Amino acid sequence: MKQIRTVVAVLAAAFLSLSAEAAAAPAATGFTTGFAKPSPAALKALKATVGKPFSSGYVFVEGKYLKPPYKVERWGTVIRVNGIQVTNEIVPWEEFIKTQDGVQVTRTSAPESASEPTAVPEPVEEEEEVDDLESSLDDLFADNPTPKKKTAKKTYRPKPKKPAVTVTYSFDGEFKPNEKTKSYLDRINAERTRIDRQLRAGGYYFFGSRYSAITGDAGAGEHIFEKLPDMMKRFSDRGAFVSAVSSAGFSYLPQQLVYDLFRNRIDYVQLEQRRRSIQEERKWSSVLGGGL
Numbered sequence: 001m002k003q004i005r006t007v008v009a010v011l012a013a014a015f016l017s018l019s020a021e022a023a024a025a026p027a028a029t030g031f032t033t034g035f036a037k038p039s040p041a042a043l044k045a046l047k048a049t050v051g052k053p054f055s056s057g058y059v060f061v062e063g064k065y066l067k068p069p070y071k072v073e074r075w076g077t078v079i080r081v082n083g084i085q086v087t088n089e090i091v092p093w094e095e096f097i098k099t100q101d102g103v104q105v106t107r108t109s110a111p112e113s114a115s116e117p118t119a120v121p122e123p124v125e126e127e128e129e130v131d132d133l134e135s136s137l138d139d140l141f142a143d144n145p146t147p148k149k150k151t152a153k154k155t156y157r158p159k160p161k162k163p164a165v166t167v168t169y170s171f172d173g174e175f176k177p178n179e180k181t182k183s184y185l186d187r188i189n190a191e192r193t194r195i196d197r198q199l200r201a202g203g204y205y206f207f208g209s210r211y212s213a214i215t216g217d218a219g220a221g222e223h224i225f226e227k228l229p230d231m232m233k234r235f236s237d238r239g240a241f242v243s244a245v246s247s248a249g250f251s252y253l254p255q256q257l258v259y260d261l262f263r264n265r266i267d268y269v270q271l272e273q274r275r276r277s278i279q280e281e282r283k284w285s286s287v288l289g290g291g292l
Contacts, residue, residue, distance in 0.1 A: 033062055034209030035078070035085045042093040043076035045175035046185060049192065057199030058221055058274075060206045061086055063260020065267040067274075072196040079192050086195075086207040090188040099180040100171040109163040211254040224250065225271060232261065232268035241265070 053069040059081050060066065066082055073080050077089040077096075097103060177185075195205065202218030204225070216224070227248050235241035241262045245253065 031061075031064070031084055033085055033207075036088050037085070038076040038078045038089055039093045041175075042089075042096070045096070046074075046076050048076065049074045049189065051192070051196050054200050056202045058204035058225060059086075059199065060204075060261070062208055062264075063206075063257060063262075064264045065270055067270060070199055072192055072199065074188055074192045077188060079188075079195060081195075081205075081207075086205070087191070087213070088209075090191050091184040094169045096175070096181050096184060097169040097171060099178055100173075100176065102173070103169055103171045106168045106170065108166045108168070206253070206257055208254075208257055208260060210256045214253060214257065225275065228261070229268040229271035229275060232265035232271070235262075235265075238262050 051072045053071050055068040055070070057068070057070065058065070059068075059070055061081070061084055066084070070081055071083075075085070077091055077093050078085050079087045079090065198215055198217075199205065202221060204216055204221040206214040228245075228250075231241060231244045231248065235244055238259065242255070242258050245251075245258050245261075
């Protein structure tokens with residue numbers, strides 16, 4: 001009977017801890033990312049879809065760990081987790097605009113000084129006088145010096161800069177959905193669903209504006225987060241941290257992501273707490289499964 005009361009007390013404490021964690025879910029305030037912001041017009045026309053909260057999986061944005069529970073939502077043309085943007089536009093808003101009646105195309109040329117030079121310079125052949133060793137020695141004792149030989153030399157002259165042209169699309173009136181915009185919206189919603197399912201199944205995501213999203217299933221996530229918090233805690237030198245991450249078998253992580261993790265290594269505290277919580281949950285699940 002005493003064992004049963006102990007188990008109940010532990011479960012109650014775990015429930016209270018989970019409730020407190022939900023209340024402390026991260027908000028977008030004060031946290032900015034490098035992703036291109038979506039157009040306000042896109043949000044107005046396409047609205048948003050808000051997912052239901054869940055507490056499985058791991059999410060990092062620009063190397064910063066976000067505590068669960070998580071809510072994955074489509075916000076116009078982008079995806080957000082707990083109110084923080086984690087992707088660029090899945091389908092650019094201008095693609096939606098192109099489907100509207102009366103769409104207007106505007107081409108604007110940037111000033112020449114602001115335009116970029118072409119990547120490949122233009123080759124130009126020029127003649128260059130070259131000393132011939134034998135002729136040069138004879139010239140020391142000759143009354144009439146031997147003319148120097150000329151060879152063709154290929155040099156490169158930068159091509160003139162071309163003015164950059166910016167194309168923008170606009171339309172007057174209210175946005176009207178059609179079959180094409182529906183297919184675009186389905187594509188964005190499918191991406192939201194894919195992220196949501198991966199996390200609900202215990203997977204992980206590393207989102208970053210300077211590298212493609214890195215994701216894995218629950219098994220890979222368990223392998224990473226068994227080792228990563230200890231490395232974040234142990235190494236205060238970035239070079240040593242990078243080497244440790246590679247030696248641990250995580251060399252597939254982009255270098256910029258590893259730098260981001262190092263910059264946010266204080267998050268190891270939260271990751272250790274999460275790891276202990278999972279271990280306790282498994283321990284008591286095993287005890288309850290044993291027939292107490």
